[in-house]
Amino acid sequence: MWEVKEIGDTIHVIPQDDEIVHSEETAWNIKDLVTSNCKCHPRIDVENGKWMIIHSSFDGREGLEWTKEILK
Secondary structure, eight states: OEEEEEETTEEEEEETTOSSOOOOOEEEOTTSOEEEOOTTOOEEEEETTEEEEEOOOSSOHHHHHHHHHHHO
16 A cells, blocks of 8 residues: 655655655755655656655565556
């Protein structure tokens, strides 16, 4: 399961009940881009004018989800 948290103009997509707690702390770099301080090194995109921070799981659940999708 994944949780979606909207904080101002930033949306975090975070794996629920992961092995390690994810950081929702963000910062702005010199080129006006959002960066994340989370140890999972999340992917950062812009969608509908909002920053999307898509966290990677520490327990590897994406691999299991991709496998299930391929086997459908």
